[in-house]
Amino acid sequence: MIHLSDITKEFGSNKALSGINLEIEAGEFISLIGPSGSGKTTLLRHLNAQHLPTSGTLTIHGEHVPTLSPKALKALRCKIAYIPQDLGLVSSLKVYQNILLGKVGHFHSLTMLKKFLAPSKSDLETIHQVLNTVGIPEKLYDTTSTLSGGQQQRVAVARALFQNPHTILADEPVSAVDPARAKSMVELLKEIATKNNITVLMSIHNIGLAVEYFPRVIGLRKGKLVLDSTSPNEQELASLFELDSQDLIG
Ligand SMILES: Nc1ncnc2c1ncn2[C@@H]1O[C@H](COP(=O)(O)OP(=O)(O)O)[C@@H](O)[C@H]1O
Ligand SMILES: [Mg+2]
Structure with a gap:
């Protein structure tokens, strides 16, 4: 491949x-x-x-x-979703907005802006679904900066999943967290990847x-x-x- x-x-x-x-x-x-x-x-x-x-x-x-x-x-x-070393989240934005940014390259910028300001019901449903997959569905409308480090990692994974990717590249996504959290993150990614053949x-x-x-x-x-x-x-x-x-x- x-x-x-x-x-x-x-x-x-x-x-x-x-x-x-x-x-x-x-x-x-x-x-x-x-x-x-x-x-x-x-x-x-x-x-x-x-x-x-x-x-x-x-x-x-x-x-x-x-x-x-x-x-x-x-x-x-x-x-091909890419999770950068610093996660690449905009901390002042809501969680759902950060997830929408996963598709920033997919649309014309005006379409993207519209989606961003007034997300469609179907986008919100999909975002809710990917947040559910990473275990934090209740954080949809929270401001990203209020989330813990581990939760922000999960948002970064959810943003990757929202792209519906065949491949996820992750650059040291667990380097800044404690060992237990790093482990649960790797386990989560493995489970998702196996289930979806990513x-x-x-x-x-x-x-x-x-x-x-x-x-x-x-x-x-x-x-x-x-x-x-x-x-x-x-x-x-x-x-x-x-x-x-x-x-x-x-
Ligand atoms: N955009 C860049 N411009 C110049 N040098 C770079 C750039 N990106 C990486 N390098 C250099 O390439 C080498 C490998 O870097 P990098 O891929 O970041 O390593 P790692 O991720 O393993 O720490 C380093 O010497 C780094 O300084
Ligand atoms: Mg590096």
Whole structure:
């Protein structure tokens, strides 16, 4: 479904990724680990065509991404939800408005504005449904800033689901919360992804969580893929990154 062949990404003289080969099948639940600066965010941004490679081949759903028209690129991105490291929520907006923003790329800006100011009954129903899926249906009309960190994470997942995506990319969505909350978040995403056959790629700095919940773990180091394992064990992962012992926080 997503195919990367010998991908290199350079920012000026800085090589953020080099020689990346990767095959991702529909419905996979994959974690991405690696020290800070190893290229996790850069890799995730290639998977929704936010970044184009400096060299190499990037194919998503059979489409060779660098040759797509802007319109085709937009259509492609609509089906790939991205949860950024800071969650990307506007804290002064209501929860339902943040969720509507999940579809900001799908419509003409005037249509979007209208939806935003006067959401249709069917949009509100769908939003209520996705909030129900993430366990906080009662927060529909709350101002986002009044929610706890864990609840805001759930809003970010609900916003992703509202896009009706085939793929969710999540950039360290659980790095800022305590271990119990991180665990329940990963469990929630896994349950939703399995039920809806959504492909998930999540960068994560907790090796224990990566091993416990993800059937496939990919490891990056200095822009290179150093691990792609379907039977990872915690010690192997810890020793792989031992030299960068100040944790895997990215
Ligand atoms: N937009 C950018 N412009 C310049 N350099 C960048 C940009 N994005 C990432 N980099 C560089 O690429 C490397 C990988 O960064 P990143 O993908 O953010 O790593 P990680 O997410 O693993 O911490 C770093 O050296 C970083 O400074
Ligand atoms: Mg990062």
